[in-house]
Amino acid sequence: MAKKINEAHEAGGDSVSEKNSEKRKIVVPGEVIISGEDFLPGDGTQRDGENIIAIRYGLAEKIGRVVKIIPLSGAFVPRRNNVILGRVIDFTHSGWLIDIDYAGSAFLPVAEIPRFINKNELDQFLAIGDMVAAKIWSVSGKSVDLALKGKGLGKLEGGLVFRISPSRVPRVIGREGSMINLIKDKTGCNITVGQNGWIWVKEKDIDSEIKARKVIEFVSDKVYIDGLTEKVEEWFEEN
């Protein structure tokens, strides 16, 4: 079940590969990444006459003809199909307001719930303070709409929720989920990673949960080192 969620992350997020990192360089806003008409500006870049310049701080990457920037820091910006974790902060007559760590809260309509719910008793399903895993259905202006239809999405019961920087999420997931699957195998935990940097870990015993949290925090701290998978394997041997 949790594996399905992670596949959703890879479709929506920018999985960072570790192998071709020598091609990447750190750029600051305004810096010329590459000159010439042969390239196309992607995320975080802009064309300025002959040159493609960075408009964000991050790692510049060239994929085919497209040049884009992988952000290294910063707040979460929601995109369609992102899986996120959020906390219920309020409910209206037609749904719930969810805090997803973004300016403007997200809305989860009652229609997303697979069974019938009396509109006066919304808190029977999700009460204020409950955690939920959801998918971003649409982003328009200041409103973000969520969807709950999908495998592994829904209310989070038990377990441990903590946060990392949203820009570190791709590294924690790894290429095609390699990093997160390694962590799951070694700790035996059920893990859901939200693109907004909230992570849910669940296992029967709390020690495994704490171990999983520690290793994820280790990965998000060491985000710039190459060969991270080997480093994580070493970490598991030491601990």
Next chain:
Amino acid sequence: MAIKRVSGRKADELRPIKAEVGIIPNADGSAMFSFGDTVAIVAVYGPRQLHPQHMQDPSTGILRVNYDLLSFSVSDRKRPGPSRRSTEISKVIEWALLPVLNIKDFPNTVIDVQIYILQADASTRVAGINAASMALAHAGIPMKNLVCAVAIGKLDKDLVVDVDKDEEDFEKGEGATDFPIAKIANSDEYTLMQLDGKIQPEIVKKALEMADKACDEIYEIQKKALKEVVEK
């Protein structure tokens, strides 16, 4: 004949600069910038929801800068809290930074920039601008370029770069002039120009040339700081 500076610096010599990024873990972006004994730290939060709601603008995001000289930063204790001076400086720093930011993509939101001066030895607003531009980049805010700032001074008839407190209080001849300048890196666009004192129009051009040269140096330091934090 060039005037002798109290600090023994050459006319076009900056004080030793230190710059660091990522110093405040809870902020979305943060930076420290210092000119000698002037130290500024900046925390950037956002884009986040703007309260009060009536200030929200559906066509663009808003930049909100707060500059504060901390009470222990000067030799005579400064009364804490906002003042006429800090409100004005907050506003001019906001204007100095806005032209480089693309905050149209974040309607109804606010980007908060908190600038704290830990030690003041003149040139605090320009140190604040340099740190804020690094912190905004570090927070991942889309921006056209970095902003670099430096204060040019005129002591009697001679121009000097990066004014310190002794020079600000210079009284001989025509007295001291403080001329803080901020510009968009690698361009001819100036985003802040203030003048406290007297300066002849002919000299302004020379002052701008000195500022350009100093800003190039500052830009390299800002860039280095942003890149170094990754390699750590």
